[in-house]
Amino acid sequence: MDLVQLQRQFVDYTTSLFNEGFLDDQFNQLQQLQDESNPDFVVEVVSLFFEDSERHLNELTQSLEQQNIDFKRIDAHVHQLKGSSSSIGAQRVQKECINFRGYCEEKNIEGCRKCLQQVKHEYVLVKNKLETLFKLEQQIIAAGGSI
């Protein structure tokens, strides 16, 4: 694939991520913080998001398997995941976290378990999408182009 095609694919793919609700305007804000003094800012922040999210999701899975469920602890993890997902613009993950917090407040175990599966599902989707986006970006740069 030549450079022009790659760049077109990048633009189309990015547009689709916004149209399908995976990303919101906050992702654009993040890209604006990237400059010559911080050329890898977006990739670094998103990588941190992946690490943090996986830690939270593991903790949530374990917490919901306990005999006595600590809803306060669960809420704290979901709160942080909501915050980080909103900060990078991962809209669908953020929305599922909002639902999750509602079930925590009601101390609804089944609701929480269902929400956890939804959050995991949306997280995996957005992770794959962003990794594809970054690979496209790397291909463009390797071909001598820019974003």
Place this chain on the structure above:
Amino acid sequence: MVAGPRNCSLTALVVDGDTTSNMIEQGLLRSFGVITCGVDNGRAAIDLFASGAKFDLILIDLILPVINGLETTRQIRAMGVKTKMLGVTACSREREEKAFLAAGVDEFIEKPLDSNRLASILMELNAN
């Protein structure tokens, strides 16, 4: 580039246990020319002030590890620190906001941070 008071010489402390949010908040403040420092728990924030550190602005998350945001705010205020404190929340539950105000924050800002709102807060601080 984000518009705002680019030539300010302010310093800010970001207190957020979520490393993603902490990095983004510092990045946004730095885009306005603010010199930033970040810690990821309440105890570290309190220890900084106890050691004599000074900042023009503090952004503090409600939920923090080790010592929570409310207690951290109370302890920092109890030390006589009068620095402007913004309580950062990822939700806007009224009871949490009331508790945060009672603990000593000056106002709130929701995640994700609104760059225009942050710019006006920094311009106000710069003017003073």
